[in-house]
Amino acid sequence: MIVKDLEFVKFITKTKVQAQVKALAEMINADYQSKAPVFLPILNGSFMFASDLMKQIDVPNKISFVKVSSYSGTASTGQLKTLVGLELSLFNQDVIIVEDIVDTGLTLQKIVNELKELGTRSVEVVALLRKPPAREKKMDVKYVGFDIENDFVLGYGLDYDGHGRNLTDIYRMKPTNSENPAL
Numbered sequence: 218m219i220v221k222d223l224e225f226v227k228f229i230t231k232t233k234v235q236a237q238v239k240a241l242a243e244m245i246n247a248d249y250q251s252k253a254p255v256f257l258p259i260l261n262g263s264f265m266f267a268s269d270l271m272k273q274i275d276v277p278n279k280i281s282f283v284k285v286s287s288y289s290g291t292a293s294t295g296q297l298k299t300l301v302g303l304e305l306s307l308f309n310q311d312v313i314i315v316e317d318i319v320d321t322g323l324t325l326q327k328i329v330n331e332l333k334e335l336g337t338r339s340v341e342v343v344a345l346l347r348k349p350p351a352r353e354k355k356m357d358v359k360y361v362g363f364d365i366e367n368d369f370v371l372g373y374g375l376d377y378d379g380h381g382r383n384l385t386d387i388y389r390m391k392p393t394n395s396e397n398p399a400l
C-alpha cells in the first residue's frame with residue numbers, strides 16, 4: 218500500500234489488535250477493581266485505541282483527552298510540547314495514560330512528570346505498541362499491547378504526515394533498498 222511517497226505492508230491485523238485491546242482492558246479492570254481511574258488518552262494517535270479500550274473498561278472511570286506532539290514525518294524531532302487540554306482536577310486521582318506507541322519515551326516521561334506535579338495518587342501507562350528504545354530504557358509502561366521493532370508504523374490512529382489514521386489494521390513501512398540492500 219502506498220501512502221504519500223512511502224510503501225507500507227500489513228503488520229498486525231485488526232483481529233489481533235482487537236484481541237490484544239480486550240486483554241489489556243481485562244488486566245486494567247482486574248487491577249482497578251476498587252478504584253475509579255481517570256484515563257488520559259494522548260491525541261491524536263490514541264483516539265482509536267482509546268475508543269476500543271474504553272468500551273471494555275467496566276470499573277467507574279473518567280476520560281479526558283489531552284494533547285502533546287513530538288513527531289514530524291517519520292523521525293522524532295526531540296521537541297516536546299507541554300500537555301494541553303486537561304479539563305479535570307487530577308489531585309489524588311489514579312491516572313492511566315493511554316498512548317498509541319512509546320518510542321524514545323521522551324513524550325511519556327515529560328507527561329508523567331507533569332502529572333506527578335499535579336498531586337496524582339498514581340500514574341500508570343497503557344500503550345498499544347512499544348519500540349526497542351523504550352524497552353532498553355526500562356520505561357515504566359505497565360500495560361503493553363505489542364513489543365515491536367524499530368519500524369515506522371501506520372494505521373489504527375497512527376499517521377504518516379496526517380495520512381492513514383483511520384486504517385483498522387496496523388502497517389509498517391517497507392524498507393527501501395538503500396536502507397536494507399538484502400531486500
Ligand code: 5GP
Nearest residue numbers: 262288319320321322323324369370375376
Ligand atoms: P517518543 O517520545 O516515545 O519518541 O514518541 C512517541 C510519539 O511519537 C507517539 O505518541 C507517536 O505519536 C509518535 N510515534 C513514534 N513512533 C511512531 C511510528 O512508528 N509511527 C507513527 N505514526 N508515530 C510514531
